[in-house]
Amino acid sequence: MFYIRGMIAPQPGTLLIADPFLKDPNFLRTVVLICRHSKDEGSFGFTLNRLYDLTLGEVIPEMEGFENPIFIGGPVQMDSLHFIHQYPEYFNDCEKIDHNIFWGGDFEKLKLLMKDKVIDEQKIKFFIGYSGWATGQLELEIEEKSWLSVKGTGNIVFNTALGDIWKASLVQLGGNYEKLVHYPTDPQLN
Numbered sequence: 001m002f003y004i005r006g007m008i009a010p011q012p013g014t015l016l017i018a019d020p021f022l023k024d025p026n027f028l029r030t031v032v033l034i035c036r037h038s039k040d041e042g043s044f045g046f047t048l049n050r051l052y053d054l055t056l057g058e059v060i061p062e063m064e065g066f067e068n069p070i071f072i073g074g075p076v077q078m079d080s081l082h083f084i085h086q087y088p089e090y091f092n093d094c095e096k097i098d099h100n101i102f103w104g105g106d107f108e109k110l111k112l113l114m115k116d117k118v119i120d121e122q123k124i125k126f127f128i129g130y131s132g133w134a135t136g137q138l139e140l141e142i143e144e145k146s147w148l149s150v151k152g153t154g155n156i157v158f159n160t161a162l163g164d165i166w167k168a169s170l171v172q173l174g175g176n177y178e179k180l181v182h183y184p185t186d187p188q189l190n
Contacts, residue, residue, distance in 0.1 A: 008149050010037040010138050013098025015156065016045070017148040017169045024146075026075045029166045032131050033084070033152055035095070035103050043133040046073035046082065048157060049165040052128050059128070063111060068121055074131030082130060083110065086123040086154065100154045123158060148173060 008014055016032040018024075027047070034045040048071065056068040059081065073082060084103050088094055090113060091105025113119045133141070141147055150172050160168045 008151055010034050010043055010142070010149065012036060012096075013101065013152045015048075015150050015152040015169050015172075016138075017150065017166065017173070019146055019148060022146050027131075031156075031165050031169045032074070033097070033101070033157060035084075035097050037138070038135075040135060042135045043138040045131050046084065046125075046127045047071065047131055048125070049162055051162060056126055060111075063114070066114060068124070068126055070126045070128050073127030073129045076130050076132045078129040080129060081107075082127045083107075084125050084127075084157070085119075086158065087113075087119065090118070098152055101152065101157055125158065 010016070012034055014034040014037070016034060018027045018030045018032075020029070022028065029049075030047045031049055032045045032047050034043060036044040050072040052070040052072050054070060055066065056070060057064045057066040059070060060066075070081075072078075082104065084097065084101060085091075085094070085105070086100050086102065087105075088096065088102050090109065091102070094102040094105040097103050110119070138147075142149065148170070150169060153172070156165060156168055156172070
């Protein structure tokens with residue numbers, strides 16, 4: 001693992017924390033979990049704290065009645081549904097993101113496991129779309145200070161309340177970064 005200005009460099013399991021002054025409406029006060037990062041292929045991840053307006057049961061007809069929230073993973077391919085979880089024992093086709101954080105797997109098998117109540121809803125998250133960066137783009141955005149970065153934890157990814165994810169991620173950075181949680185969204189209104 002190597003570091004950029006005291007923060008970890010992008011790699012699977014990294015949390016990208018939007019700078020408090022980042023104005024891009026897609027990423028205002030968001031936290032993105034990096035799932036893939038390659039100098040040759042770019043970066044890919046999911047925004048953890050932007051709620052979609054439909055539930056799993058409303059998006060997937062055969063999952064009617066399942067009220068699992070869906071998050072807006074990012075502005076790319078908003079017609080795709082993804083999931084991260086803590087169940088590698090059930091999906092031999094999932095990809096390990098970091099310790100106890102996994103991405104994807106056989107969706108048909110997931111539906112059966114959920115219907116059989118094998119899956120704890122606190123250990124799975126669904127996303128529509130994803131966040132993506134071309135080769136070198138994310139490194140440039142970090143260099144421009146659009147993003148802060150910290151190692152992800154299963155606790156922040158799965159157990160932190162939606163409205164607290166950005167703040168909890170900053171607190172994990174420690175030091176002066178903790179003070180950023182008190183910055184107003186628009187400092188001109190202060």
